[in-house]
Amino acid sequence: MTQAPYPSTRFRRLRRTPALRDLTRETSLSPGDLIWPVFVRDGEDAADPIPSMPGVHRLTIDRLLPAVEEAATLGIPAVCLFPYTDPALKTELCEEAWNSDNLSNRAVRAIKDAVPEIAVMTDVALDPYNINGHDGIVRDGVVVNDATVEALVKMALAQADSGADILGPSDMMDGRIGAMRTALEDAGHTDVTIMSYSAKYASAFYGPFRDAVGASGALKGDKATYQMDPGNAAEALRLVERDLIEGADMVMVKPGMPYLDICRQVKDAFGVPTYAYQVSGEYAMIRGAADQGWIDGEKVMMESVLGFKRAGCDGILTYFAPEVARRLAG
Ligand code: PBG
Numbered sequence: 001m002t003q004a005p006y007p008s009t010r011f012r013r014l015r016r017t018p019a020l021r022d023l024t025r026e027t028s029l030s031p032g033d034l035i036w037p038v039f040v041r042d043g044e045d046a047a048d049p050i051p052s053m054p055g056v057h058r059l060t061i062d063r064l065l066p067a068v069e070e071a072a073t074l075g076i077p078a079v080c081l082f083p084y085t086d087p088a089l090k091t092e093l094c095e096e097a098w099n100s101d102n103l104s105n106r107a108v109r110a111i112k113d114a115v116p117e118i119a120v121m122t123d124v125a126l127d128p129y130n131i132n133g134h135d136g137i138v139r140d141g142v143v144v145n146d147a148t149v150e151a152l153v154k155m156a157l158a159q160a161d162s163g164a165d166i167l168g169p170s171d172m173m174d175g176r177i178g179a180m181r182t183a184l185e186d187a188g189h190t191d192v193t194i195m196s197y198s199a200k201y202a203s204a205f206y207g208p209f210r211d212a213v214g215a216s217g218a219l220k221g222d223k224a225t226y227q228m229d230p231g232n233a234a235e236a237l238r239l240v241e242r243d244l245i246e247g248a249d250m251v252m253v254k255p256g257m258p259y260l261d262i263c264r265q266v267k268d269a270f271g272v273p274t275y276a277y278q279v280s281g282e283y284a285m286i287r288g289a290a291d292q293g294w295i296d297g298e299k300v301m302m303e304s305v306l307g308f309k310r311a312g313c314d315g316i317l318t319y320f321a322p323e324v325a326r327r328l329a330g
Contacts, residue, residue, distance in 0.1 A: 027310045029302070031075030031328055035121060035275070036321035039212050040064055040107045041084040052208035053280055054287050056319055058084050061107050065114045067322075074325035078119035080168060080317060081107050084214050085128040093137060094129040098154035104128075105162040112163040121166035121195065122159040124152055124180070133210070133219030135171040136226065143226055149176045156180045160189040168252070170197040172226040181247030195275060196248035199236035199262055202227035205255045205281030212280065236262045237269055244272060252317075255279040257304060260311040267312030276308045278318040286320075302327060 003009050014024045039058040041048065047057035059067060068079055083103040089096040096102050108120050125135040126148065132138045136148035148171065156167050169176050177196050184192050202224040210216040228235060240251050251270075253262045254277035267274045286304060290297025301320045308316045318324065 027306060029306050029309055029324070029328065031325040032077055033309060033313075033315045034076045034305075034321040034324060035078040035080055035315055035317040036071050036076055037080040037082060037277075037317050037319060038064065038067070039082050039084055040103055042086065042103055050208065050212045052211045053284055053319065054291055056212070056283070058212065061110050064107060065110060068111050068115050068118060071322055071325070072115050072118045074322060074329060076118070076321055076325050078121055078166065079111070080121040080123065080166075081111075082123055082209075082213055083107070083128050084212065087214065087218075090129055090131045090218065092131055094126040094151060097126050097129040097151060098158045100158050100161060102129075102158075105158055108159065108162040108164050119165040120163065121168050122164040124156050124159065124167050124169040124176075125171040126151060126155070127215050127219075128213050130215075131218060133215045133217075135223065136173055138220075145173050145175070148173050149179050152176050153179050153183045157183055157187055157189075160184060160187070160192045164192065166193050166195050166250075168195050168197060170200060170254075172197065172200050172223075172228070175246075177243045177248050178246035193249040194247065195250040195252055196243040197254055197277075198240045198243045198248065198251040199253045199259070199266065200227050201230050201255065201259065203230065203255050203258075203279070203281075205258070205279045207281055208284045209280035230258075233262060233265060237265060240266050240270060240272075244270065249273065250275060250314075252277055253313075255282060256308060256316070256318075257282050260307060263308065263311040263313050273314045274312060275315045275317060276311070276313045278304065278308070278316055278320070280319070283319040298323075298327060 014020050041058040041060055043060045044062055046060045047063050050056050081104050111120050127135045134143050136143040159167055250273040252275045253259050256276040256278040263276050286300050289295045305316055305324055
């Protein structure tokens with residue numbers, strides 16, 4: 001299209017007032033775009049602050065329920081649970097991961113009971129239960145793929161049995177989506193959805209999260225043999241395609257802000273429900289700078305989350321979800 005030159009075209013005409021800007025804004029944010037990741041711990045009536053994520057707490061189930069209720073009232077459609085597991089329950093084979101009474105499964109049941117309208121998403125990966133801190137089973141120093149997939153399938157079934165609406169495999173093993181989908185179908189869980197962490201990069205932005213779930217101390221080495229290399233984009237598209245073929249309903253890019261180009265490419269290439277995870281380190285950067293008075297935290301929060309929508313995402317996992325929703329409510 002050719003554009004008539006100045007002064008026929010003056011872009012500033014449409015920026016002159018809030019009303020004109022509202023009318024012409026291409027992308028908008030609503031509470032329905034948000035998924036709220038929450039950390040859960042055992043015990044009663046406690047909320048421990050996570051030092052590397054100011055403003056975020058690990059909640060006991062009794063404290064989690066009113067918080068989830070509030071999220072639902074704000075219009076947030078889903079929460080995603082991450083358990084802080086008692087170190088005494090961590091083993092080489094990660095058996096606690098598929099214990100139907102583990103913390104995560106108890107929390108899922110409690111939420112589905114108290115706030116049935118909110119979708120509950122769970123994390124399918126072994127790291128909270130692993131003595132090594134890795135997302136997979138370690139043998140002779142190697143994270144083994146196929147044995148891990150077998151464990152993940154058991155874990156996914158236990159989560160589905162507990163009532164999880166969305167399973168989020170964040171482990172980056174090969175073949176896990178297909179194995180889970182087949183097992184879910186065989187078990188009659190035909191309506192349980194899978195949001196695959198398809199393009200998950202080996203990122204230093206996960207540091208505060210590992211503190212939050214108590215995996216930092218345990219982790220030996222890094223996750224570069226299974227998570228993606230930050231230099232790769234074509235590989236992300238191949239992974240998304242593979243996961244869709246294997247039975248994923250939704251796909252995710254993670255981290256978020258440094259990987260907006262990947263979000264856009266995934267959405268353009270496949271047109272499927274696409275999500276980004278604004279991870280713990282992204283939260284910590286914004287919150288930390290805001291707490292120092294160096295940036296306007298609220299405005300940066302809103303701008304950063306809107307950016308994901310502009311990049312093609314259908315939704316965003318963000319620790320800011322309740323604050324964003326409150327701000328949208330006015
Ligand atoms: C692990 C998992 C991680 C996150 C979500 N699931 C950390 C990792 O891969 O080490 C990171 C989330 C965040 O940083 O906010 N299965």
